[in-house]
Amino acid sequence: xxxxxxxxxxxxxxxxxxxxxxxxxxxxxxxxxxxxxxxxxxxxxxxxxxxxxxxxxxxxxxxxxxxxxxxxxxxxxxxxxxxxxxxxxxxxxxxxxxxxxxxxxxxxxxxxxxxxxxxxxxxxxxxxxxxxxxxxxxxxxxxxxxxxxxxxxxxxxxxxxxxxxxxxxxxxxxxxxxxxxxxxxxxxxxxxxxxxxxxxxxxxxxxxxxxxxxxxxxxxxxxxxxxxxxxxxxxxxxxxxxxxxxxxxxxxxxxxxxxxxxxxxxxxxxxxxxxxxxxxxxxxxxxxxxxxxxxxxxxxxxxxxxxxxxxxxx
Amino acid sequence: xxxxxxxxxxxxxxxxxxxxxxxxxxxxxxxxxxxxxxxxxxxxxxxxxxxxxxxxxxxxxxxxxxxxxxxxxxxxxxxxxxxxxxxxxxxxxxxxxxxxxxxxxxxxxxxxxxxxxxxxxxxxxxxxxxxxxxxxxxxxxxxxxxxxxxxxxxxxxxxxxxxxxxxxxxxxxxxxxxxxxxxxxxxxxxxxxxxxxxxxxxxxxxxxxxxxxxxxxxxxxxxxxxxxxxxxxxxxxxxxxxxxxxxxxxxxxxxxxxxxxxxxxxxxxxxxxxxxxxxxxxxxxxxxxxxxxxxxxxxxxxxxxxxxxxxxxxxxxxxxxxxxxxxxxxxxxxxxxxxxxxxxxxxxxxxxxxxxxxxxxxxxxxxxxxxxxxxxxxxxxxxxxxxxxxxxxxxxxxxxxxxxxxxxxxxxxxxxxxxxxx
Numbered sequence: 001x002x003x004x005x006x007x008x009x010x011x012x013x014x015x016x017x018x019x020x021x022x023x024x025x026x027x028x029x030x031x032x033x034x035x036x037x038x039x040x041x042x043x044x045x046x047x048x049x050x051x052x053x054x055x056x057x058x059x060x061x062x063x064x065x066x067x068x069x070x071x072x073x074x075x076x077x078x079x080x081x082x083x084x085x086x087x088x089x090x091x092x093x094x095x096x097x098x099x100x101x102x103x104x105x106x107x108x109x110x111x112x113x114x115x116x117x118x119x120x121x122x123x124x125x126x127x128x129x130x131x132x133x134x135x136x137x138x139x140x141x142x143x144x145x146x147x148x149x150x151x152x153x154x155x156x157x158x159x160x161x162x163x164x165x166x167x168x169x170x171x172x173x174x175x176x177x178x179x180x181x182x183x184x185x186x187x188x189x190x191x192x193x194x195x196x197x198x199x200x201x202x203x204x205x206x207x208x209x210x211x212x213x214x215x216x217x218x219x220x221x222x223x224x225x226x227x228x229x230x231x232x233x234x235x236x237x238x239x240x241x242x243x244x245x246x247x248x249x250x251x252x253x254x255x256x257x258x259x260x261x262x263x264x265x266x267x268x269x270x271x272x273x274x275x276x277x278x279x280x281x282x283x284x285x286x287x288x289x290x291x292x293x294x295x296x297x298x299x300x301x302x303x304x305x306x307x308x309x310x311x312x313x314x
Numbered sequence: 315x316x317x318x319x320x321x322x323x324x325x326x327x328x329x330x331x332x333x334x335x336x337x338x339x340x341x342x343x344x345x346x347x348x349x350x351x352x353x354x355x356x357x358x359x360x361x362x363x364x365x366x367x368x369x370x371x372x373x374x375x376x377x378x379x380x381x382x383x384x385x386x387x388x389x390x391x392x393x394x395x396x397x398x399x400x401x402x403x404x405x406x407x408x409x410x411x412x413x414x415x416x417x418x419x420x421x422x423x424x425x426x427x428x429x430x431x432x433x434x435x436x437x438x439x440x441x442x443x444x445x446x447x448x449x450x451x452x453x454x455x456x457x458x459x460x461x462x463x464x465x466x467x468x469x470x471x472x473x474x475x476x477x478x479x480x481x482x483x484x485x486x487x488x489x490x491x492x493x494x495x496x497x498x499x500x501x502x503x504x505x506x507x508x509x510x511x512x513x514x515x516x517x518x519x520x521x522x523x524x525x526x527x528x529x530x531x532x533x534x535x536x537x538x539x540x541x542x543x544x545x546x547x548x549x550x551x552x553x554x555x556x557x558x559x560x561x562x563x564x565x566x567x568x569x570x571x572x573x574x575x576x577x578x579x580x581x582x583x584x585x586x587x588x589x590x591x592x593x594x595x596x597x598x599x600x601x602x603x604x605x606x607x608x609x610x611x612x613x614x615x616x617x618x619x620x621x622x623x624x625x626x627x628x629x630x631x632x633x634x635x636x637x638x639x640x641x642x643x644x645x646x647x648x649x650x651x652x653x654x655x656x657x658x659x660x661x662x663x664x665x666x667x668x669x670x671x672x673x674x675x676x677x678x679x680x681x682x683x684x685x686x687x688x689x690x691x692x693x694x695x696x697x698x699x700x701x702x703x704x705x706x707x708x709x710x711x712x713x714x715x716x717x718x719x720x721x722x723x724x725x726x727x728x729x730x731x732x733x734x735x736x
Contacts, residue, residue, distance in 0.1 A: 062736065064431055064432070065406055065409055065410045065431070065433060066409055066410070066431070066432060066433045066630065066631055066632050067431070067432050067433075072736075075736070079735075146579075149570060149574075149579075150568075150569050150570030150572075150573075150574070151568045151569050151570050151580065152569075153579075153580070153583075153585070154570075167569060169569055169570060169572065170570075171519075171570065171573050171574070172518075172569065172570045172571070172572035172573045172574065172709075172713075173572075173713070174709075174710075174713065177573065256573075256575075257519060257573045258519045258520075258573070258575070258702075258705075259702065260518070260519055260572070260573045260705060260706060260709050261518075261572045261573050261706070261709035261710070261712075261713060262706040262707075262709045262710045262713075262715075263702075263706050274702065277400075277402050277403055277406070278402075278698050278699065278702075279696075279698065279699040280406070280427060280431070
């Protein structure tokens with residue numbers, strides 16, 4: 001956009017119009033834009049910017065909910081380095097992402113391909129696949145807990161018994177619990193990744209498949225050579241949101257395992273929640289939230305650098 | 315066009331002003347004269363839905379407020395019912411914003427934690443000995459921190475074993491003669507296992523108050539004392555670790571006990587002989603009506619003790635109207651109002667004389683006799699912070715990674731580290 005004010009400034013360098021005048025002109029021109037922006041910016045300021053800055057200040061304080069907080073310098077940050085559980089929680093979060101991101105993307109893509117394939121009752125099937133997304137997490141988690149109950153009478157254990165598999169502890173086993181939680185998140189989220197992929201599939205021109213068909217490409221080959229690469233912007237988008245989602249995982253640990261057994265499902269958000277709201281140590285919780293922020297920022301930058309280059313493929 | 319945008323702007327500004335006005339609550343509160351003797355003004359009381367019947371509770375609060383206003387007619391009391399979920403956050407954020415209640419409901423875990431950082435008002439200057447006379451002694455344990463009173467109890471619970479009478483009969487025992495000691499219970503548990511029942515429900519993912527703490531107290535041990543002495547790995551406490559481990563390894567308690575938060579399905583399915591239950595279980599069992607149940611007195615090993623929470627009302631130190639708030643706490647916990655409150659909510663009154671509300675309810679009457687044995691948990695500002703460590707160690711003991719002694723020692727170490735933190 002060309003700014004006429006700028007041009008006048010250039011031409012008449014010496015006669016700089018008074019600030020008041022300039023503001024007035026700008027106001028006259030773009031009043032509506034500012035008016036519309038005010039509530040949004042105010043909201044952004046109050047609920048994002050101020051908490052962001054204030055929580056950073058918190059990390060240097062011994063924060064008291066009532067009364068005067070004292071300045072403690074870097075004490076809270078130092079505590080991070082000797083806190084095994086914090087590191088374990090970060091590690092669990094990484095593991096969780098490993099269990100969660102690729103399966104969610106793959107399942108979403110497969111479901112999208114199923115509904116795109118033109119089988120009968122597409123709408124109904126789409127609805128069924130999407131159902132977990134719109135169901136309350138608490139309800140889905142409750143069902144999951146029931147399915148993966150670690151006793152003989154648990155549903156999955158009952159099924160496994162037909163194959164001669166011993167009763168599994170699932171949520172009570174420190175090696176399995178995190179995987180079960182990841183499974184819950186995959187089940188809950190893949191419906192929405194399906195919708196993103198479905199939208200992406202719709203926008204791939206039909207002619208490409210026709211051309212491939214004429215060239216004698218098998219469906220499998222045309223998937224790998226056309227569909228998969230052309231979905232790149234969707235892959236990128238889904239990758240980013242599932243990654244961020246996986247780092248913010250909290251509810252399933254909160255609802256199903258309370259971080260146990262032996263902290264094996266304590267994720268960073270769950271841990272900072274307990275530090276903040278159970279131990280009332282908001283300053284240290286703020287430190288942890290900055291760690292989380294740093295991790296998400298770095299990963300997003302890496303992803304942008306390596307996967308996000310040519311997202312303007314269309 | 316120009317005119318139109320001007321109107322739009324005015325509309326926007328008006329809208330944002332309305333929004334801003336909505337958020338400020340205290341400004342409408344007229345200033346309180348703190349020095350004066352006259353108790354007046356307005357107080358806000360945060361309560362929770364104690365039952366599922368909101369209408370009944372509303373009527374109950376009206377009655378209680380009316381009783382309070384008989385003496386303090388000039389105080390306007392606003393009752394706000396806050397959902398249980400995330401109540402801690404709600405209270406804390408409201409108090410931090412200086413926008414919180416003048417009286418709120420607290421549980422024993424919170425009280426010392428809040429009191430220790432100066433969030434609660436000391437009530438001693440409002441209380442004389444006569445005010446405290448009628449209370450059950452064990453109920454005042456949880457309202458006292460470092461010899462000062464920070465609240466008054468309104469309700470108490472006592473957790474004790476509820477037995478499924480069908481299972482008791484199936485293992486060839488007498489429901490009228492329930493186990494009284496650890497040995498007797500273990501003998502029954504072994505028999506139950508033989509007949510393919512679980513002996514006890516155990517929610518290892520839940521609060522330690524409902525799992526290992528009662529065993530620790532019964533063994534004569536402790537967790538941590540008020541003066542920061544760690545007791546969890548002394549010889550007595552380790553016995554509790556041992557019995558929990560034994561029950562798990564022998565499958566007296568279900569396999570998922572390491573992290574499960576409830577085993578209701580197994581219990582109501584008639585697969586478990588006993589649960590650690592309280593008043594709410596009486597209600598639930600009667601409602602379900604699936605089997606007959608019998609309530610035993612708390613087990614005794616070295617001591618006869620159990621867990622039982624205490625519900626209390628406290629006053630935050632930043633209240634605008636401390637006099638009216640403190641008087642309200644006194645009023646709501648007097649015998650008359652406790653009768654009203656506990657009749658509706660079916661909790662056990664903390665005023666001895668108010669227990670007469672259960673004269674016609676056999677089960678509740680029996681339970682209300684056990685509150686004298688009920689400890690309210692670990693009364694310590696870090697009581698809640700140390701719980702996850704103890705839980706984690708017990709979990710690794712149950713999964714066979716540590717012996718009971720090792721788990722107790724490791725828990726003690728972690729507790730010491732937590733206590734050393736500022």
